[in-house]
Amino acid sequence: MTVNTIVLQRFPRLSRSGSRFRGRLQRVGDQARFYGETLRAIGDVLVHYKAELLRQIAVMSLGTGALAIIGGTVVVTTFLNVSTGAIVAAQGYNQFSQVGVEALTGFASAFLFTRLISLGTAVIAFAATLGAGATAQLGAMRISEEIDALEVMGIRSVAYLASTRVLAGVIVVIPLYCVSLLMGYFAARFGTTTLYGQAPGVYDHYFRTFLIPGDVINSFITVVVLCVVVMLIHTYHGFNASGGPAGVGRAVGEATRTSLVAAAFVILFVTLALYGQSGNFNFAG
Template identity: 60%
Template sequence: MTGERVVGATRKLGEQTAFYGQALAFVPDAIRRYPTMVLRQIAGMGIGTGALAVIGGTVVIIGFLTLSTGALIAVQGYNTLSNVGIEALTGFLGAFLNVRFIAPATAGVALAATIGAGATAQIGAMRINEEIDALEVMGIRPITYLASTRIVAGVVAVIPIYTVAVLMSFLATRFGTTVVYGQSAGVYDHYFSSFLHPTDLLWSFIEALAMAAAVMAVHTYYGYTVTGGPAGVGDAVGRAVRMSITAGVFILLTITLSVYGQSGNFHLSG
Protein backbone atom coordinates (compact mmCIF):
# COMPACT_ATOMS: atom_id res chain seq x y z
CA MET A 1 0.00 0.00 0.00
CA THR A 2 2.81 2.38 0.90
CA GLY A 3 4.68 1.42 -2.25
CA GLU A 4 1.65 2.22 -4.40
CA ARG A 5 1.33 5.63 -2.77
CA VAL A 6 4.99 6.38 -3.38
CA VAL A 7 4.70 5.32 -7.02
CA GLY A 8 1.54 7.37 -7.47
CA ALA A 9 3.08 10.46 -5.86
CA THR A 10 6.20 10.09 -8.00
CA ARG A 11 4.14 9.74 -11.17
CA LYS A 12 2.07 12.79 -10.28
CA LEU A 13 5.21 14.82 -9.58
CA GLY A 14 6.63 13.79 -12.93
CA GLU A 15 3.43 14.76 -14.74
CA GLN A 16 3.36 18.09 -12.96
CA THR A 17 7.01 18.81 -13.79
CA ALA A 18 6.44 17.89 -17.44
CA PHE A 19 3.45 20.23 -17.60
CA TYR A 20 5.46 23.13 -16.16
CA GLY A 21 8.29 22.46 -18.58
CA GLN A 22 5.98 22.40 -21.61
CA ALA A 23 4.09 25.51 -20.46
CA LEU A 24 7.32 27.49 -20.08
CA ALA A 25 8.87 26.11 -23.27
CA PHE A 26 5.80 27.09 -25.31
CA VAL A 27 5.85 30.72 -24.11
CA PRO A 28 7.47 32.08 -27.34
CA ASP A 29 4.96 30.11 -29.40
CA ALA A 30 2.09 31.51 -27.33
CA ILE A 31 3.26 35.08 -27.89
CA ARG A 32 3.61 34.50 -31.63
CA ARG A 33 0.41 32.52 -32.24
CA TYR A 34 -2.05 33.88 -29.68
CA PRO A 35 -1.28 37.57 -28.99
CA THR A 36 -4.99 38.38 -28.71
CA MET A 37 -5.45 35.78 -26.00
CA VAL A 38 -2.45 37.17 -24.12
CA LEU A 39 -3.83 40.71 -24.25
CA ARG A 40 -7.25 39.52 -23.12
CA GLN A 41 -5.72 37.75 -20.13
CA ILE A 42 -3.62 40.79 -19.20
CA ALA A 43 -6.74 42.99 -19.19
CA GLY A 44 -8.69 40.49 -17.12
CA MET A 45 -5.91 40.02 -14.56
CA GLY A 46 -5.15 43.69 -14.09
CA ILE A 47 -8.55 45.36 -14.10
CA GLY A 48 -11.11 42.58 -14.03
CA THR A 49 -14.36 42.33 -15.94
CA GLY A 50 -18.00 42.89 -15.13
CA ALA A 51 -18.81 43.34 -11.47
CA LEU A 52 -15.21 42.75 -10.44
CA ALA A 53 -14.10 45.84 -12.39
CA VAL A 54 -16.48 47.96 -10.31
CA ILE A 55 -14.80 46.76 -7.12
CA GLY A 56 -11.38 47.33 -8.59
CA GLY A 57 -9.89 44.06 -9.76
CA THR A 58 -6.49 42.74 -8.81
CA VAL A 59 -4.78 46.15 -8.79
CA VAL A 60 -7.00 47.59 -6.07
CA ILE A 61 -7.08 44.36 -4.05
CA ILE A 62 -3.29 44.11 -3.86
CA GLY A 63 -3.06 47.87 -3.30
CA PHE A 64 -5.34 47.70 -0.27
CA LEU A 65 -3.49 44.69 1.13
CA THR A 66 -0.09 46.38 0.92
CA LEU A 67 -1.65 49.58 2.24
CA SER A 68 -2.65 47.66 5.36
CA THR A 69 0.76 46.02 5.79
CA GLY A 70 2.52 49.36 5.31
CA ALA A 71 0.33 50.91 7.97
CA LEU A 72 1.21 48.05 10.32
CA ILE A 73 4.90 48.82 9.86
CA ALA A 74 4.21 52.42 10.90
CA VAL A 75 2.23 51.35 13.97
CA GLN A 76 4.55 48.61 15.21
CA GLY A 77 7.78 50.23 14.07
CA TYR A 78 7.17 53.67 15.56
CA ASN A 79 5.87 52.34 18.86
CA THR A 80 8.69 49.82 19.23
CA LEU A 81 11.47 52.24 18.32
CA SER A 82 10.03 54.99 20.50
CA ASN A 83 10.48 52.73 23.53
CA VAL A 84 14.24 53.07 23.13
CA GLY A 85 14.23 56.65 21.84
CA ILE A 86 15.07 56.00 18.19
CA GLU A 87 11.65 56.51 16.58
CA ALA A 88 13.37 58.61 13.91
CA LEU A 89 14.48 55.32 12.31
CA THR A 90 10.92 54.43 11.35
CA GLY A 91 11.82 55.66 7.87
CA PHE A 92 14.52 53.01 7.79
CA LEU A 93 11.93 50.31 8.54
CA GLY A 94 9.67 51.64 5.78
CA ALA A 95 12.48 51.38 3.24
CA PHE A 96 13.92 48.11 4.50
CA LEU A 97 10.95 45.89 5.39
CA ASN A 98 8.52 46.95 2.66
CA VAL A 99 10.89 46.27 -0.20
CA ARG A 100 12.64 43.13 1.03
CA PHE A 101 9.87 41.20 2.74
CA ILE A 102 6.42 42.69 3.28
CA ALA A 103 5.40 43.85 -0.20
CA PRO A 104 6.66 40.75 -2.10
CA ALA A 105 5.09 38.30 0.36
CA THR A 106 1.76 40.16 0.42
CA ALA A 107 1.69 40.42 -3.37
CA GLY A 108 2.41 36.70 -3.74
CA VAL A 109 -0.49 35.72 -1.51
CA ALA A 110 -2.80 38.17 -3.25
CA LEU A 111 -1.84 36.91 -6.71
CA ALA A 112 -2.60 33.33 -5.67
CA ALA A 113 -5.99 34.29 -4.24
CA THR A 114 -7.06 36.48 -7.18
CA ILE A 115 -5.68 35.81 -10.66
CA GLY A 116 -4.44 32.33 -9.74
CA ALA A 117 -7.72 31.08 -8.34
CA GLY A 118 -9.57 32.61 -11.29
CA ALA A 119 -7.33 30.81 -13.79
CA THR A 120 -7.90 27.45 -12.08
CA ALA A 121 -11.66 27.95 -12.08
CA GLN A 122 -11.74 29.03 -15.74
CA ILE A 123 -9.61 26.19 -17.06
CA GLY A 124 -11.32 23.68 -14.76
CA ALA A 125 -14.71 24.69 -16.12
CA MET A 126 -13.40 24.21 -19.63
CA ARG A 127 -12.13 20.75 -18.71
CA ILE A 128 -15.40 19.48 -17.26
CA ASN A 129 -17.34 20.97 -20.19
CA GLU A 130 -14.99 19.17 -22.62
CA GLU A 131 -13.89 22.46 -24.18
CA ILE A 132 -10.23 21.48 -23.85
CA ASP A 133 -10.95 18.30 -25.81
CA ALA A 134 -12.59 20.48 -28.46
CA LEU A 135 -9.43 22.59 -28.70
CA GLU A 136 -7.38 19.46 -29.36
CA VAL A 137 -9.84 18.37 -32.05
CA MET A 138 -9.42 21.75 -33.76
CA GLY A 139 -5.64 21.31 -33.77
CA ILE A 140 -4.93 23.88 -31.04
CA ARG A 141 -2.36 22.88 -28.47
CA PRO A 142 -4.26 23.41 -25.21
CA ILE A 143 -1.21 23.83 -22.98
CA THR A 144 0.10 26.64 -25.18
CA TYR A 145 -3.30 28.28 -25.56
CA LEU A 146 -4.42 28.01 -21.94
CA ALA A 147 -1.29 27.78 -19.78
CA SER A 148 1.53 29.54 -21.65
CA THR A 149 -0.61 32.56 -22.52
CA ARG A 150 -1.61 32.96 -18.87
CA ILE A 151 1.98 32.71 -17.68
CA VAL A 152 2.98 35.49 -20.07
CA ALA A 153 -0.02 37.57 -19.05
CA GLY A 154 0.69 37.06 -15.36
CA VAL A 155 4.31 38.16 -15.67
CA VAL A 156 3.39 41.24 -17.74
CA ALA A 157 0.40 42.23 -15.60
CA VAL A 158 2.30 41.95 -12.33
CA ILE A 159 4.65 44.81 -13.29
CA PRO A 160 2.10 47.65 -12.92
CA ILE A 161 0.27 45.72 -10.20
CA TYR A 162 3.38 45.39 -8.09
CA THR A 163 4.34 49.01 -8.75
CA VAL A 164 1.04 50.08 -7.22
CA ALA A 165 1.57 47.65 -4.33
CA VAL A 166 5.01 49.03 -3.43
CA LEU A 167 3.86 52.65 -3.73
CA MET A 168 0.86 51.99 -1.50
CA SER A 169 3.03 50.35 1.15
CA PHE A 170 5.43 53.32 1.09
CA LEU A 171 2.54 55.78 1.28
CA ALA A 172 0.87 54.00 4.18
CA THR A 173 4.05 53.82 6.24
CA ARG A 174 4.84 57.50 5.65
CA PHE A 175 1.28 58.63 6.35
CA GLY A 176 1.05 56.66 9.56
CA THR A 177 4.41 57.89 10.82
CA THR A 178 4.17 61.57 9.87
CA VAL A 179 0.43 62.27 10.14
CA VAL A 180 -0.86 59.83 12.76
CA TYR A 181 2.18 59.86 15.06
CA GLY A 182 3.35 63.37 14.20
CA GLN A 183 6.95 62.70 13.26
CA SER A 184 8.61 65.34 11.11
CA ALA A 185 8.25 64.59 7.41
CA GLY A 186 11.82 65.73 6.84
CA VAL A 187 13.19 63.28 9.40
CA TYR A 188 11.20 60.39 7.93
CA ASP A 189 12.16 61.22 4.33
CA HIS A 190 15.85 61.55 5.28
CA TYR A 191 16.12 58.07 6.76
CA PHE A 192 13.82 56.57 4.15
CA SER A 193 15.88 57.87 1.22
CA SER A 194 19.15 57.01 2.99
CA PHE A 195 18.26 53.34 3.39
CA LEU A 196 16.27 52.76 0.18
CA HIS A 197 18.61 51.30 -2.41
CA PRO A 198 17.58 50.92 -6.10
CA THR A 199 19.09 47.44 -6.22
CA ASP A 200 16.74 46.28 -3.49
CA LEU A 201 13.79 47.56 -5.52
CA LEU A 202 15.06 45.70 -8.58
CA TRP A 203 15.35 42.43 -6.67
CA SER A 204 11.92 43.02 -5.18
CA PHE A 205 10.44 43.23 -8.68
CA ILE A 206 12.33 40.11 -9.74
CA GLU A 207 10.82 38.27 -6.77
CA ALA A 208 7.35 39.45 -7.80
CA LEU A 209 7.86 38.34 -11.42
CA ALA A 210 9.11 34.91 -10.36
CA MET A 211 6.19 34.44 -7.98
CA ALA A 212 3.73 35.50 -10.68
CA ALA A 213 5.12 32.93 -13.12
CA ALA A 214 5.02 30.21 -10.45
CA VAL A 215 1.47 31.10 -9.41
CA MET A 216 0.16 30.95 -12.97
CA ALA A 217 2.00 27.71 -13.74
CA VAL A 218 0.65 25.97 -10.63
CA HIS A 219 -2.92 27.18 -11.07
CA THR A 220 -3.12 26.35 -14.76
CA TYR A 221 -1.90 22.81 -14.02
CA TYR A 222 -4.55 22.19 -11.38
CA GLY A 223 -7.23 23.60 -13.65
CA TYR A 224 -6.01 21.57 -16.61
CA THR A 225 -6.11 18.30 -14.65
CA VAL A 226 -9.49 18.80 -12.95
CA THR A 227 -11.67 15.71 -12.48
CA GLY A 228 -14.93 15.11 -10.67
CA GLY A 229 -17.22 17.73 -12.14
CA PRO A 230 -18.03 21.12 -10.52
CA ALA A 231 -17.05 19.83 -7.08
CA GLY A 232 -13.67 18.86 -8.49
CA VAL A 233 -13.15 22.43 -9.73
CA GLY A 234 -13.65 23.81 -6.23
CA ASP A 235 -11.31 21.22 -4.78
CA ALA A 236 -8.68 22.03 -7.42
CA VAL A 237 -8.87 25.75 -6.63
CA GLY A 238 -8.22 25.07 -2.96
CA ARG A 239 -5.27 22.76 -3.63
CA ALA A 240 -3.83 25.18 -6.19
CA VAL A 241 -3.98 28.14 -3.80
CA ARG A 242 -2.27 26.10 -1.10
CA MET A 243 0.44 24.93 -3.49
CA SER A 244 1.05 28.32 -5.10
CA ILE A 245 1.36 30.13 -1.75
CA THR A 246 3.89 27.52 -0.65
CA ALA A 247 5.82 27.91 -3.92
CA GLY A 248 5.74 31.70 -3.62
CA VAL A 249 7.14 31.67 -0.10
CA PHE A 250 9.85 29.21 -1.20
CA ILE A 251 10.81 31.48 -4.12
CA LEU A 252 10.92 34.51 -1.82
CA LEU A 253 13.12 32.65 0.66
CA THR A 254 15.44 31.31 -2.05
CA ILE A 255 15.97 34.67 -3.75
CA THR A 256 16.39 36.49 -0.43
CA LEU A 257 19.02 34.00 0.76
CA SER A 258 20.79 34.10 -2.60
CA VAL A 259 20.93 37.90 -2.78
CA TYR A 260 21.39 38.95 0.82
CA GLY A 261 22.87 35.81 2.37
CA GLN A 262 23.93 35.77 6.00
CA SER A 263 25.42 39.27 5.94
CA GLY A 264 22.17 40.98 4.95
CA ASN A 265 23.92 42.86 2.13
CA PHE A 266 23.06 46.10 3.87
CA HIS A 267 23.31 49.30 1.82
CA LEU A 268 23.39 53.02 2.51
CA SER A 269 22.45 55.07 -0.54
CA GLY A 270 23.85 58.51 -1.30
Protein backbone atom coordinates in the same frame (compact mmCIF):
# COMPACT_ATOMS: atom_id res chain seq x y z
CA MET B 1 4.32 -17.06 -6.61
CA THR B 2 6.80 -14.23 -6.96
CA VAL B 3 8.63 -12.48 -4.16
CA ASN B 4 6.67 -9.27 -4.79
CA THR B 5 3.38 -11.10 -4.41
CA ILE B 6 4.48 -12.66 -1.12
CA VAL B 7 5.60 -9.27 0.20
CA LEU B 8 2.29 -7.68 -0.81
CA GLN B 9 0.29 -10.40 0.91
CA ARG B 10 2.28 -10.39 4.15
CA PHE B 11 2.78 -6.62 4.42
CA PRO B 12 -0.37 -4.93 3.03
CA ARG B 13 0.31 -1.64 4.85
CA LEU B 14 3.76 -1.43 3.29
CA SER B 15 2.18 -2.13 -0.09
CA ARG B 16 -0.31 0.70 0.31
CA SER B 17 2.43 3.10 1.39
CA GLY B 18 4.49 2.17 -1.64
CA SER B 19 1.53 2.70 -3.96
CA ARG B 20 0.87 6.14 -2.49
CA PHE B 21 4.53 7.06 -2.84
CA ARG B 22 4.60 5.96 -6.48
CA GLY B 23 1.43 7.92 -7.16
CA ARG B 24 2.86 11.09 -5.62
CA LEU B 25 6.13 10.63 -7.48
CA GLN B 26 4.26 10.21 -10.74
CA ARG B 27 2.26 13.36 -10.02
CA VAL B 28 5.46 15.32 -9.43
CA GLY B 29 6.73 14.08 -12.79
CA ASP B 30 3.49 15.10 -14.49
CA GLN B 31 3.74 18.58 -12.96
CA ALA B 32 7.34 18.99 -14.10
CA ARG B 33 6.41 17.91 -17.62
CA PHE B 34 3.47 20.34 -17.70
CA TYR B 35 5.60 23.22 -16.41
CA GLY B 36 8.27 22.59 -19.02
CA GLU B 37 5.70 22.33 -21.81
CA THR B 38 3.99 25.53 -20.66
CA LEU B 39 7.23 27.54 -20.57
CA ARG B 40 8.36 26.11 -23.90
CA ALA B 41 5.05 27.07 -25.54
CA ILE B 42 5.41 30.78 -24.67
CA GLY B 43 7.05 31.27 -28.06
CA ASP B 44 3.93 29.88 -29.75
CA VAL B 45 1.82 32.40 -27.83
CA LEU B 46 3.80 35.33 -29.22
CA VAL B 47 3.40 33.97 -32.75
CA HIS B 48 -0.08 32.44 -32.91
CA TYR B 49 -2.14 33.58 -29.90
CA LYS B 50 -1.45 37.29 -29.47
CA ALA B 51 -5.17 38.15 -29.37
CA GLU B 52 -5.78 35.70 -26.52
CA LEU B 53 -2.74 37.09 -24.70
CA LEU B 54 -4.12 40.64 -24.89
CA ARG B 55 -7.52 39.43 -23.68
CA GLN B 56 -5.93 37.71 -20.68
CA ILE B 57 -3.95 40.85 -19.83
CA ALA B 58 -7.17 42.88 -19.79
CA VAL B 59 -9.00 40.29 -17.70
CA MET B 60 -6.21 39.93 -15.15
CA SER B 61 -5.60 43.64 -14.69
CA LEU B 62 -9.12 45.10 -14.63
CA GLY B 63 -11.25 42.02 -14.12
CA THR B 64 -14.55 41.03 -15.70
CA GLY B 65 -18.16 41.15 -14.58
CA ALA B 66 -18.72 42.25 -11.00
CA LEU B 67 -14.99 42.29 -10.29
CA ALA B 68 -14.47 44.98 -12.93
CA ILE B 69 -16.61 47.40 -10.91
CA ILE B 70 -13.96 47.67 -8.20
CA GLY B 71 -11.02 47.57 -10.59
CA GLY B 72 -10.07 43.91 -10.42
CA THR B 73 -6.66 42.78 -9.26
CA VAL B 74 -5.25 46.32 -9.29
CA VAL B 75 -7.52 47.50 -6.48
CA VAL B 76 -7.27 44.26 -4.48
CA THR B 77 -3.47 44.20 -4.50
CA THR B 78 -3.19 47.93 -3.86
CA PHE B 79 -5.57 47.74 -0.91
CA LEU B 80 -3.61 44.88 0.64
CA ASN B 81 -0.32 46.76 0.31
CA VAL B 82 -1.85 49.93 1.75
CA SER B 83 -3.04 47.91 4.74
CA THR B 84 0.40 46.34 5.10
CA GLY B 85 2.08 49.74 4.89
CA ALA B 86 -0.18 51.04 7.64
CA ILE B 87 0.74 48.03 9.81
CA VAL B 88 4.44 48.75 9.20
CA ALA B 89 3.88 52.32 10.41
CA ALA B 90 1.96 51.23 13.51
CA GLN B 91 4.18 48.34 14.55
CA GLY B 92 7.42 49.99 13.52
CA TYR B 93 6.77 53.23 15.37
CA ASN B 94 5.54 51.51 18.53
CA GLN B 95 8.37 48.99 18.63
CA PHE B 96 11.12 51.54 17.92
CA SER B 97 9.65 54.02 20.41
CA GLN B 98 10.10 51.49 23.21
CA VAL B 99 13.88 51.81 22.82
CA GLY B 100 13.85 55.51 21.96
CA VAL B 101 14.62 55.23 18.23
CA GLU B 102 11.18 55.86 16.72
CA ALA B 103 12.89 57.99 14.08
CA LEU B 104 13.94 54.73 12.41
CA THR B 105 10.40 53.94 11.27
CA GLY B 106 11.44 55.18 7.84
CA PHE B 107 14.16 52.52 7.88
CA ALA B 108 11.55 49.79 8.44
CA SER B 109 9.52 51.02 5.49
CA ALA B 110 12.47 51.39 3.11
CA PHE B 111 14.42 48.28 4.08
CA LEU B 112 12.05 45.63 5.44
CA PHE B 113 8.99 46.50 3.36
CA THR B 114 10.97 46.48 0.12
CA ARG B 115 12.86 43.26 0.72
CA LEU B 116 10.29 40.99 2.36
CA ILE B 117 6.95 42.42 3.48
CA SER B 118 5.73 43.66 0.10
CA LEU B 119 6.66 40.33 -1.53
CA GLY B 120 4.62 38.30 0.95
CA THR B 121 1.62 40.59 0.57
CA ALA B 122 1.85 40.58 -3.22
CA VAL B 123 2.05 36.80 -3.55
CA ILE B 124 -1.04 36.36 -1.37
CA ALA B 125 -2.92 38.82 -3.58
CA PHE B 126 -1.74 37.12 -6.78
CA ALA B 127 -2.63 33.63 -5.58
CA ALA B 128 -6.07 34.73 -4.38
CA THR B 129 -6.97 36.70 -7.52
CA LEU B 130 -4.93 35.84 -10.62
CA GLY B 131 -4.09 32.27 -9.64
CA ALA B 132 -7.43 31.19 -8.20
CA GLY B 133 -9.25 32.77 -11.13
CA ALA B 134 -7.09 30.90 -13.64
CA THR B 135 -7.64 27.59 -11.82
CA ALA B 136 -11.40 28.06 -11.71
CA GLN B 137 -11.59 29.03 -15.39
CA LEU B 138 -9.47 26.14 -16.62
CA GLY B 139 -11.20 23.69 -14.27
CA ALA B 140 -14.60 24.71 -15.58
CA MET B 141 -13.36 24.29 -19.14
CA ARG B 142 -11.96 20.86 -18.33
CA ILE B 143 -15.13 19.42 -16.77
CA SER B 144 -17.28 20.87 -19.57
CA GLU B 145 -14.93 19.27 -22.16
CA GLU B 146 -14.03 22.61 -23.73
CA ILE B 147 -10.32 21.79 -23.54
CA ASP B 148 -10.93 18.55 -25.44
CA ALA B 149 -12.88 20.51 -28.04
CA LEU B 150 -9.96 22.90 -28.51
CA GLU B 151 -7.58 20.00 -29.08
CA VAL B 152 -9.97 18.46 -31.62
CA MET B 153 -10.00 21.79 -33.47
CA GLY B 154 -6.20 21.66 -33.73
CA ILE B 155 -5.50 24.38 -31.15
CA ARG B 156 -2.53 23.81 -28.85
CA SER B 157 -4.42 23.71 -25.58
CA VAL B 158 -1.41 24.16 -23.28
CA ALA B 159 -0.13 27.16 -25.21
CA TYR B 160 -3.58 28.70 -25.70
CA LEU B 161 -4.79 28.26 -22.12
CA ALA B 162 -1.79 27.90 -19.80
CA SER B 163 1.09 29.73 -21.50
CA THR B 164 -1.04 32.78 -22.29
CA ARG B 165 -2.02 33.09 -18.63
CA VAL B 166 1.55 32.72 -17.39
CA LEU B 167 2.86 35.35 -19.80
CA ALA B 168 -0.08 37.68 -19.13
CA GLY B 169 0.53 37.36 -15.39
CA VAL B 170 4.17 38.38 -15.81
CA ILE B 171 3.21 41.38 -17.95
CA VAL B 172 0.48 42.49 -15.54
CA VAL B 173 2.50 42.00 -12.37
CA ILE B 174 5.21 44.57 -13.21
CA PRO B 175 3.07 47.77 -13.30
CA LEU B 176 0.73 46.28 -10.70
CA TYR B 177 3.55 45.71 -8.24
CA CYS B 178 4.94 49.18 -8.96
CA VAL B 179 1.64 50.79 -7.95
CA SER B 180 1.31 48.54 -4.91
CA LEU B 181 4.84 49.29 -3.72
CA LEU B 182 4.32 53.04 -4.03
CA MET B 183 1.00 52.87 -2.19
CA GLY B 184 2.63 50.84 0.58
CA TYR B 185 5.34 53.48 0.97
CA PHE B 186 2.70 56.21 1.03
CA ALA B 187 0.61 54.42 3.66
CA ALA B 188 3.64 53.90 5.91
CA ARG B 189 4.65 57.56 5.61
CA PHE B 190 1.11 58.83 6.14
CA GLY B 191 0.59 56.69 9.22
CA THR B 192 3.93 57.67 10.77
CA THR B 193 3.86 61.40 10.08
CA THR B 194 0.13 62.15 10.31
CA LEU B 195 -1.20 59.69 12.85
CA TYR B 196 1.84 59.41 15.11
CA GLY B 197 3.10 62.95 14.62
CA GLN B 198 6.66 62.25 13.53
CA ALA B 199 8.32 65.09 11.64
CA PRO B 200 8.16 64.45 7.88
CA GLY B 201 11.76 65.53 7.47
CA VAL B 202 12.97 62.92 9.97
CA TYR B 203 10.98 60.15 8.32
CA ASP B 204 12.11 61.13 4.81
CA HIS B 205 15.76 61.30 5.89
CA TYR B 206 15.89 57.72 7.16
CA PHE B 207 13.66 56.46 4.37
CA ARG B 208 15.92 57.88 1.66
CA THR B 209 19.05 56.78 3.50
CA PHE B 210 18.04 53.11 3.61
CA LEU B 211 16.07 52.88 0.36
CA ILE B 212 18.59 51.21 -1.93
CA PRO B 213 17.66 51.32 -5.65
CA GLY B 214 19.16 47.87 -6.12
CA ASP B 215 16.77 46.48 -3.52
CA VAL B 216 13.80 47.81 -5.49
CA ILE B 217 15.09 46.19 -8.68
CA ASN B 218 15.71 42.91 -6.85
CA SER B 219 12.19 43.12 -5.44
CA PHE B 220 10.78 43.33 -8.96
CA ILE B 221 12.90 40.37 -10.05
CA THR B 222 11.64 38.33 -7.11
CA VAL B 223 8.00 39.19 -7.72
CA VAL B 224 8.29 38.16 -11.40
CA VAL B 225 9.69 34.79 -10.34
CA LEU B 226 6.89 34.46 -7.80
CA CYS B 227 4.28 35.26 -10.43
CA VAL B 228 5.64 32.59 -12.78
CA VAL B 229 5.62 29.97 -10.01
CA VAL B 230 2.10 30.89 -8.87
CA MET B 231 0.64 30.87 -12.37
CA LEU B 232 2.32 27.58 -13.30
CA ILE B 233 0.92 25.84 -10.23
CA HIS B 234 -2.58 27.24 -10.66
CA THR B 235 -2.79 26.51 -14.38
CA TYR B 236 -1.66 22.92 -13.78
CA HIS B 237 -4.34 22.25 -11.18
CA GLY B 238 -7.01 23.89 -13.30
CA PHE B 239 -5.91 22.11 -16.48
CA ASN B 240 -6.06 18.71 -14.76
CA ALA B 241 -9.18 19.24 -12.64
CA SER B 242 -11.70 16.40 -12.43
CA GLY B 243 -14.77 15.39 -10.49
CA GLY B 244 -17.30 18.01 -11.56
CA PRO B 245 -17.85 21.36 -9.84
CA ALA B 246 -16.71 19.94 -6.50
CA GLY B 247 -13.48 18.86 -8.14
CA VAL B 248 -12.90 22.37 -9.43
CA GLY B 249 -13.32 23.71 -5.91
CA ARG B 250 -10.81 21.18 -4.60
CA ALA B 251 -8.39 22.12 -7.38
CA VAL B 252 -8.60 25.81 -6.45
CA GLY B 253 -7.95 25.01 -2.80
CA GLU B 254 -5.02 22.68 -3.57
CA ALA B 255 -3.50 25.15 -6.02
CA THR B 256 -3.75 28.06 -3.58
CA ARG B 257 -2.23 26.05 -0.75
CA THR B 258 0.58 24.71 -2.94
CA SER B 259 1.39 28.07 -4.49
CA LEU B 260 1.63 29.81 -1.10
CA VAL B 261 3.95 27.12 0.25
CA ALA B 262 6.07 27.22 -2.90
CA ALA B 263 6.15 31.03 -2.79
CA ALA B 264 7.58 30.93 0.75
CA PHE B 265 10.47 28.79 -0.48
CA VAL B 266 10.95 30.99 -3.54
CA ILE B 267 11.16 34.13 -1.38
CA LEU B 268 13.63 32.38 0.91
CA PHE B 269 15.99 31.13 -1.80
CA VAL B 270 15.76 34.15 -4.11
CA THR B 271 16.39 36.61 -1.28
CA LEU B 272 19.32 34.47 -0.12
CA ALA B 273 20.70 34.51 -3.65
CA LEU B 274 20.27 38.29 -3.98
CA TYR B 275 21.20 39.47 -0.48
CA GLY B 276 23.08 36.56 1.08
CA GLN B 277 26.55 37.19 -0.33
CA SER B 278 27.62 38.93 2.86
CA GLY B 279 26.44 38.78 6.44
CA ASN B 280 27.48 42.32 7.19
CA PHE B 281 24.92 45.06 7.71
CA ASN B 282 26.09 48.64 8.20
CA PHE B 283 23.48 50.43 10.30
CA ALA B 284 24.33 54.12 9.94
CA GLY B 285 22.73 57.29 8.63
